[in-house]
Amino acid sequence: MCLTIQLYPTMNTQISPSLSLIHGQFCSTLRRRAIWNVIGPVLTASTLGLEESELQNCDLNLQLQSYSLSLRILLLSPSSIQVSDRENTSSRLINFYHSRNNSYYQNYAIALFLSEDSFNRASGKYDLDGLLALQALVVECLPALVPIIPIPDSSCFFSCLEEYTTSLADIPLQTPSLTDSMALLSHVTSAHPYVLSDQERNILRDLFPSLRSMSQAVRSPEGWNVLVDYLGEVRTREIADFWDHDRVCEW
Template sequence: MFCSSLRNRPVWRVLGPILTSGPEMSLRESRLETHDFVFEIPSSRRQQQLRVILLTPSSQPPNGQDTTTRLEQFSTSTGGRGIAIAFLLSEEAFTSASGRCILDGLVDAQALLLDTLPISIPIIPIQDSAAFLPSMQEYINGLANTPQPNPSPSLPTSLLAHTTSAPYHLLSETDTNILSDLFPSLPALSRAVRTRKGRALVMDHFDAETARRILEFWEGDQGP
């Protein structure tokens, strides 16, 4: 089910048609207190649920000052069990958003969680509204097939491929896998390239041209 309060949020413009007519998962509208969605998790044992809060780039501080409070309430609503955050990377069509813009939003979300919450909550990166239901279904299927109550999605290589200063020349699958092995999260990668040691690590594991494009991608985030 989805919370009726979503109708009052800007994201409803792109997500509403998906929720009310999507054939993949049948969702009914309801009033939810601390979260935006409830999904049933198939299980041969007792019935389980996944509670999900939806974040978007515009819902984060300073644009969405109440987001921190919502996250704090959400993280304690079930003792930290059976919860996840769905992060919609683009509030427009995915193809209209730059790779840099997409990754910046996810980095900010992960940093916000690290700074404000005492527990770790899985973040499910979702490229755009059309991918919302399929992405949630994939995640729920993973929950049903694993003994861990809240498996954290690994850093998606589809996003890492965009961490290059050449937007039409994405990183190869081999390079994205190496990057994922070196840095467990986007915030870790973002922090590393700000240091001499982190930049040297990138240069040691990639050819000169690839290393240059990766480092140039993050230069806009460098402080003065």
């Protein structure tokens, strides 16, 4: 699997407040969302002095002791990437991205829970299809990349943020390169675990200037017919299914 977005893997699984965080706020709307069952007990039990507030376009706003920075976090979970919530998540991503400013004193990241459960699975293994689907959605709806922090489960939420903030610098939002987009293009098919061949990928690259334009094309009769002419109906349907279902398996 080729991950193209700035990704910050974490290994610490201890429940502890982040040493780099002074205080902050969490958005009151979290209480009305399903993710509250996962993150709520952690936020309300922490000793960070988190305050409940009406935040605009983000779920957490944390002050970083080491950098005098404000870290704004958007919280997502596997269900956020499913087709039933895709439109809402796309809107939240767009609002989150455009709420940023050019100040050195603010940083932005997406925290993606890899499980809907409060604690780690017994196996400790996770299917990363949700992470791949989020990458595709970000590339499709945003003009630039935003860092993604994978969270194995709620018990290590603050330690994951700690590992991220200890290496935090003023990371500029980057425009996806052609190389990055083409690497992700190999996985734009519902025929898991298979990927598109080099020939199929090159055809798509020649037909569409971006992943966004391809996602729009497969939803139109004209785009569908063009893909069928070049790739056949079976492969075209697999590509269309990727965008319809966002390549998220059942958790």
